[in-house]
Amino acid sequence: MARFTPEFLDELKARLRPSDVIGKYVKLQKRGNAWWGLSPFKPEKTPSFTVDDRRGSYHCFSTQNHGDIITFLIETQGLTFPEAVERLAADAGLVLPIESPAEAARAEKAQGLAEACAAAAKFYQAMLHRADGRGAMDYLRGREVTDAQIDAFGIGFAPSSRHALKDYLLNKGFADEVLVEAGLLIKPEDGGASYDRFRNRIMFPILGTRDRVIAFGGRALDPNAKAKYLNSPETPLFHKGSVLYNFTNARAASADDKKPLIVCEGYMDVIALWGAGIKRAVAPLGTALTEDQLALLWRSSDEPVLCFDGDSAGVQAAHRSIDRALAMLKPGKSLNFAFLPEGQDPDDLLRSEGVAAMNDVLEKARPLVDVLWTREISIRDLETPERRAALRSHLRELVKQITDKDVRGAYGEELSQRLNAQFKPAPRESGSGQGGYGQGGNPFRQSGQWGGRQGQGRPGRGQFDRGMGFRFAAPARPTPGLKSPSQWVREASLVLAAINHPVLLERHEAAYFELDLVDPGLKALLGEVLSAISTDPALDSAGLKSHLTKTGVAGTLERVTHDPQLGNHRFLRPETEIDEVEQGFRNALAHHLFESTHKQEVARSASQIFTDGDDAWKAAAAAREELINSSKPEEDGDEGDSPRRFTDALEKMKQTVEKKFGR
Structure with missing residues (x-):
């Protein structure tokens, strides 16, 4: 018998858009921020049934039926609660939890870890406004971070003391081993006393699917610190490669604005964009985008925009994202790339040139296939037929990585057309034979399309x-x-x-x-x-x-x-x-x-x-x-x-x- 914890149900709902689930049973049309269709609960000619992806719910004005994707399947398909959850879990790719004493213990432990993280967040927020946090506040003011941004993102400060947070939480009744498992304290391997993981750092709470604190990111104030940014370790609550900073709020803002999610490189970029009125930005947690993070993005945005610095490091990061995403592309699901002026991140650009310049960068975002093509023709010399043949062969191997048949076919055709345009053959002499399959054909199909006349390179007289x-x-x-x-x-x-x-x-x-x-x-x-x-x-x-x-x-x-x-x-x-x-x-x-x-x-x-x-x-x-x-x-x-x-x-x-x- 499956046991569905609140965490599991939250994850299930986060992975599926109501309009996608309900759209299998009701014909929906987009109007504003919501989807509308005829009621599945009674016959009608004028649509009164609405689905809101941002709120994760549906409402029927003619019958007053209201609920989420689980209740929809129960009410319209005659399923039991477990049957509805199992069907949705299959669609979401989630493994059903098994009810057992061990599973119950894990759920209870997770609750305790979440409560410890929430208490730590309050402590850090309080410390920012005390004397110990003056240096952190000065830094934030220097970055033009307002009180509204501080409150919206729960920004705080971890004091320099090795035991400030530990003493506070122990006095609140939390056990030392719970604080270690939550990633708040470090337990030395030699058996010594535990101590605070984050010290003298500006603290950024990381939220999970239920808007609860599951981890932290800390920005060092000491310029000599070994790590400028430090994240919580992997815990039962926190898996770095599956989480995006500010995702829940950004998803809601993206639905409101009817614009794609924006992926930046760091916390401060997200916070700066929010302050400029662009509230649909997220950030990975110090690493390149993972498969789980890409899947999370595509559940809420068909073509999110990845925003990178325009320098070589930013371009390389974009290329790594392409290599990671290529196999996962689906019909209608891709990435766009926005490149900032060299040496600037979103925070820099906003402070130096304002929101109009940032919007201009986002509006000029380039599709994945465009960035891929530019990379492939710029990293090799294409002056000889052999090198152009190598490009053709390499592009074919890249296309093979795409698992979806329709997208794979579309990419093959697109790259074929680009090759044809890039290496257009010289005009044939009047009366000469076309040979092969004619001029202007698919460069993937015919070696003669790489340049020169059809038949060049074949042995001639005396060869x-x-x-x-x-x-x-x-x-x-x-x-x-x-x-x-x-x-x-x-x-x-x-x-x-x-x-x-x-x-x-x-x-x-x-x-x-x-x-x-x-x-x-x-x-x-x-x-x-x-x-x-x-x-x-x-x-x-x-x-x-x-x-x-x-x-x-x-x-x-x-x-x-x-x-x-x-x-x-x-x-x-x-x-x-x-x-x-x-x-x-x-x-x-x-x-x-x-x-x-x-x-x-x-x-x-x-x-x-x-x-x-x-x-x-x-x-x-x-x-x-x-x-x-x-x-x-x-x-x-x-x-x-x-x-x-x-x-x-x-x-x-x-x-x-x-x-x-x-x-």
């Missing part, structure tokens, strides 16, 4: 091609038109291999990017395959096929996947192991290249080289005949052997030429 030896001059463009059904099968096999085994696109990226197909249907199909994988690198074969059936190449896909000739090849079957698939792909690619391009190139070159009489003509004719025959499969052989025989014949032809004509 050596990797794995093939000497290569004669390439023709200006592939020979148009299909010569035989076998050519369609040859091209289709390469496309089907990628469809059934998308990992081939990663292992043989360059080969697929540079692949020229004659059949327009297969060319379009391959273009869609490459585009889909570029947009969503995590697509498997089933997901890829599902996507392709919704595009204009669905007919070609149907023909390719059901062609009986293709089905005879083991490497084209979906269940074949990838190593065997890869070997089959290499053979098919080699055969395609020799059949479609190289045989034509060499035969054409051979007839043009030898023009010195009858003997030369005969040598050329013999060489051409041998080359053509070498590319034909043996009756009982494997088509994959023909490239090897072609290469042997090519070498033999070269030796004949050199021997007979001294070339």
Whole structure:
């Protein structure tokens, strides 16, 4: 039987927005600070049912029903209280507590710790206004902190004495071990007497979900202190990575202002913004944003603004936040980044230039994808094709980190477009072939889009091609038109291999990017395959096929996947192991290249080289005949052997030429 403590229920409600929960059952529309819809309790034509995220409640004016998300499920879904809590806990990702004597003891202990922290907060606040706190008050006045800010944030002062707080709380009846566990006292490991953790520091109470004090942050007044800021240690009440300073109040202000939450670096930034009328700011507690803190932000604000100094340290902090957030992005949930003038934090800017300057910085906040893109193109030299290819590959790896499929696809498309704009190819000469999949395509799809003309970097006249030896001059463009059904099968096999085994696109990226197909249907199909994988690198074969059936190449896909000739090849079957698939792909690619391009190139070159009489003509004719025959499969052989025989014949032809004509 689950036992639901007040702390657990508070955490549950803090994690879920009423409009999200109730919106699953009632169609809601935003009006002002509230959501409105038709009453779920009685039929009506005019909306009288309202949901207020800021207050965490709903109210029906026609029936006077009122409550929170738990009571809503009880009243509208017929659930019991435990059933309602269990359903909501599943939505919030909370593990249900188990009722036991140990759990009851922990709840009682937590209550005692919270009471000790509340008493300590009152003590610190009183000390600020006494003689011992004069230096702390002078510091606050120097930072232009007003009495209103001091009261709103419960700012206090911890005296220099090692036992001031300890003596006060012991006299209030708190046990020494409770004060140690609450993080208020330090117990030496050698067994000596405990003493105050915070001394000679300005104190900032940290509040939990129930607006109760759960920890403290202290700012040292001594410039020689080892730590300028000191937080409470981890306790049963306080987990630093799950808490944001001023979150509860900022969430309410964000709902009132209809503006996103602002994340600053420190307490004083939050307090300064509050004093300037910007009350929706929070701060992590001395560390980079954690996953828990990001999730907390997104429960109340779809696109919170992270505000950083404009110096290198601020930019690096922004980059760390991007790396942490990337995998967690969801539809509609992201981050924006506002960068302050170098060397200034929000407190500095407000005091030097006023709230208008701060609002200007916030209005110019940049989306996460923009900051990510700027980082990636600024940290590397992109003057060579290899470096631009490295950028493309790295961006693809970043996109893969995004777990949500829709966001991952959107990022792939966005970065693809930015790459296309950044490295736009030079205009083609009039009449030159497009090659590949056309100009202006997806840079993730086609290596030619990185700059220069399509086909740059391929071996030219008299060059050596990797794995093939000497290569004669390439023709200006592939020979148009299909010569035989076998050519369609040859091209289709390469496309089907990628469809059934998308990992081939990663292992043989360059080969697929540079692949020229004659059949327009297969060319379009391959273009869609490459585009889909570029947009969503995590697509498997089933997901890829599902996507392709919704595009204009669905007919070609149907023909390719059901062609009986293709089905005879083991490497084209979906269940074949990838190593065997890869070997089959290499053979098919080699055969395609020799059949479609190289045989034509060499035969054409051979007839043009030898023009010195009858003997030369005969040598050329013999060489051409041998080359053509070498590319034909043996009756009982494997088509994959023909490239090897072609290469042997090519070498033999070269030796004949050199021997007979001294070339």
